[in-house]
Amino acid sequence: MTKAMTYQLGLLAIVACMGCAPSPKSGKGFTLPEGDLGRGEATYVNLQCNACHTITGVEQLATMDGAEPEISVSLGGKVSRIKTYGELVTGIINPSHKLASGYPKNEIAMEGESRMRNYNDVMTVSQLTDLVAFLQSKYELMEYEPTAYPVYSPY
Numbered sequence: 001m002t003k004a005m006t007y008q009l010g011l012l013a014i015v016a017c018m019g020c021a022p023s024p025k026s027g028k029g030f031t032l033p034e035g036d037l038g039r040g041e042a043t044y045v046n047l048q049c050n051a052c053h054t055i056t057g058v059e060q061l062a063t064m065d066g067a068e069p070e071i072s073v074s075l076g077g078k079v080s081r082i083k084t085y086g087e088l089v090t091g092i093i094n095p096s097h098k099l100a101s102g103y104p105k106n107e108i109a110m111e112g113e114s115r116m117r118n119y120n121d122v123m124t125v126s127q128l129t130d131l132v133a134f135l136q137s138k139y140e141l142m143e144y145e146p147t148a149y150p151v152y153s154p155y
C-alpha cells in the first residue's frame with residue numbers, strides 16, 4: 001500500500017466515524033418506563049382525546065350541540081409501518097413536529113401548528129406512558145401486497 005493510500009484510508013475512517021457518536025440532541029438513550037395499557041385507555045377517555053380522535057373500541061365524542069365533530073383524526077388501525085414509541089410520544093407532546101399524514105393540512109393545522117390540544121402542563125408522565133402503551137396496541141401491521149405489474153410486450 002502506498003503512503004497516499006494509507007493516508008486516504010485513515011481519512012475515510014475518520015469521516016465514517018463522525019457518525020458514530022450520537023449528537024447531544026439525539027434521542028438515543030431515551031427510554032420511558034413501561035406503561036399500562038388498561039390505564040392508558042382510561043386516560044384516553046379522561047383527557048378527552050376522543051373529542052378529536054377515533055380509535056377502535058372508543059367512540060368519538062359528539063360536540064355539545066350534537067353536530068359532527070370538526071376534527072376527526074383516526075389513531076391505530078392497519079398501517080404499513082407501526083408507529084415507533086418515539087413517534088407516538090412526540091405526536092402527543094410535540095404534535096406540530098410532524099403532522100399526521102393523509103389529511104388536508106388546513107383541517108388538522110393552522111398556520112403550520114397542529115390543532116391538537118396541548119397537554120404538556122396537565123398530563124403526568126405516567127399518563128403519557130400509559131397512553132402510548134394503549135395507542136401502540138391499536139396499530140396493526142398491514143400485510144404487504146406486491147404490486148402486480150402487467151406484462152409489457154413491445155410487439
Ligand code: HEC
Nearest residue numbers: 047048049051052073091095098099100108114115116117
Ligand atoms: C382538539 C383536538 C385534539 C385533541 C383533544 C387531541 N388531539 Fe391528537 N391530534 C389532533 C390533530 C388535529 C392531529 C393531527 C395533526 C398532528 O399530527 O398533530 C392529532 C394527532 C395526534 C397523533 C399523531 C397521529 C399520527 O398519525 O401522526 C397522536 C398520537 C395523537 N394525536 C394523540 C392524542 C392523544 C393521546 C390525545 C389525548 C391525550 C389527543 N391526541 C387529543 C387533535 C387533537
